[in-house]
Amino acid sequence: MIALAEKVIRCCRHLSTMTEAPGRTTRTFLSPPMRDVHAELIQWMHELGMSTRIDAAGNLRGLWGDDHAARVIIGSHLDTVPNAGAFDGILGVVLGIALVETKPEMAVEVVGFSEEEGVRFGFPFVGSRAFTGTLGQDVDTVAPAIRAYGLDPDELPAARFSPCSAAYLEFHIEQGPILEHLNLPLGIVDRIVGQSRYQLSFTGNANHAGTTPMHLRNDALAAAAEWITEVERSPAEFAGLVATVGLLNVTPNAVNIVPGEVHASLDVRHALDPVRHSACKSLLGKANDAGQKRGVVVTHEIRLDQPAVPMDANLRDHLAKAAEIAGYPIHHMDSGAGHDAMIVAPHLPSAMLFLRSPGGISHHPDENVLAEDVAAALTVGAHFLGSYAHAG
Numbered sequence: 126m127i128a129l130a131e132k133v134i135r136c137c138r139h140l141s142t143m144t145e146a147p148g149r150t151t152r153t154f155l156s157p158p159m160r161d162v163h164a165e166l167i168q169w170m171h172e173l174g175m176s177t178r179i180d181a182a183g184n185l186r187g188l189w190g191d192d193h194a195a196r197v198i199i200g201s202h203l204d205t206v207p208n209a210g211a212f213d214g215i216l217g218v219v220l221g222i223a224l225v226e227t228k229p230e231m232a233v234e235v236v237g238f239s240e241e242e243g244v245r246f247g248f249p250f251v252g253s254r255a256f257t258g259t260l261g262q263d264v265d266t267v268a269p270a271i272r273a274y275g276l277d278p279d280e281l282p283a284a285r286f287s288p289c290s291a292a293y294l295e296f297h298i299e300q301g302p303i304l305e306h307l308n309l310p311l312g313i314v315d316r317i318v319g320q321s322r323y324q325l326s327f328t329g330n331a332n333h334a335g336t337t338p339m340h341l342r343n344d345a346l347a348a349a350a351e352w353i354t355e356v357e358r359s360p361a362e363f364a365g366l367v368a369t370v371g372l373l374n375v376t377p378n379a380v381n382i383v384p385g386e387v388h389a390s391l392d393v394r395h396a397l398d399p400v401r402h403s404a405c406k407s408l409l410g411k412a413n414d415a416g417q418k419r420g421v422v423v424t425h426e427i428r429l430d431q432p433a434v435p436m437d438a439n440l441r442d443h444l445a446k447a448a449e450i451a452g453y454p455i456h457h458m459d460s461g462a463g464h465d466a467m468i469v470a471p472h473l474p475s476a477m478l479f480l481r482s483p484g485g486i487s488h489h490p491d492e493n494v495l496a497e498d499v500a501a502a503l504t505v506g507a508h509f510l511g512s513y514a515h516a517g
């Protein structure tokens with residue numbers, strides 16, 4: 126399996142060069158380099174005798190086996206964050222195609238979701254929500270981009286997963302330090318933590334930096350800055366919480382002008398939904414307080430309220446048995462990162478297998494994966510498919 130694992134890594138690194146931003150890996154929803162990624166993977170799929178299509182959401186779909194046979198879906202996402210690494214998402218798709226090379230007995234559909242990160246529109250999971258028929262009103266926002274790419278939004282119902290689908294399996298890098306700390310190659314995900322995303326606006330008054338006395342200012346950035354330190358402090362009040370302000374736009378954004386307007390993102394995650402919701406309420410209140418002190422008006426828009434999602438217990442057991450037969454120790458863990466599996470799981474029994482992230486680094490060009498861990502995942506995956514075929 127190590128040769129196949131090395132082929133998987135070579136492929137992921139090659140695909141990471143297909144980017145909107147030369148010199149760094151950035152590939153957002155239905156961007157031009159997505160066509161190159163599709164072409165590369167479709168060629169490999171065709172060499173394996175798979176049938177392929179691009180659905181109306183831009184998801185790459187490849188089927189091994191009979192169209193009417195019970196199938197396992199192996200999927201992840203093909204889009205990336207800005208200045209990404211080479212493995213987040215795409216490893217799960219490439220590894221799925223590599224598993225087809227082992228000629229599994231049962232039908233396998235490999236799905237490359239078109240959008241999971243939420244970079245283009247601020248809300249994530251567009252591909253997997255089309256796959257599960259849960260795009261809702263967001264279809265109005267994404268429809269023009271779908272048309273511009275040459276696809277037809279009216280065809281979105283045909284993007285839904287086949288009724289022959291029996292289970293969903295996602296291979297993904299852990300994106301954190303736990304497996305490396307435990308010196309283990311693989312982890313089985315028990316639950317994906319819940320996630321809230323907001324867009325906040327701080328509206329003050331731009332003015333001359335030299336002539337406006339400090340007590341007469343409505344400085345939007347000073348308000349946002351005070352709030353951001355509160356965000357950083359919030360886990361002290363809500364144990365187990367992670368909260369991040371990752372995006373900040375300042376207007377007019379000039380050295381000698383008091384900032385009049387700030388747009389900031391908020392990403393809040395916790396394993397327990399009530400704690401996450403309380404933390405969000407507290408942090409939005411603190412944003413208002415920081416604004417009020419300065420005559421700055423604070424508003425917010427919610428972009429995502431994604432509940433925590435448990436993975437399917439039977440599939441987790443199946444994965445654990447496959448790992449045992451393959452001779453690999455397994456660690457059960459939660460996922461702090463969001464994944465397409467959390468969108469699919471309410472509709473189809475779903476499971477995730479994590480691969481160790483060397484250095485615990487992700488959403489960064491230094492993101493990496495070890496060939497021996499990819500070989501381990503392929504071996505466990507092959508055993509999983511083999512035994513699942515007979516599980517009936």
Ligand code: HGY
Binds near residue numbers: 241242249464
């Ligand atoms: O943000 C996340 O958790 C994932 O990487 N999309």
Ligand code: MN
Binds near residue numbers: 213
């Ligand atoms: Mn990601």
Ligand code: MN
Binds near residue numbers: 213214297464
């Ligand atoms: Mn991912």
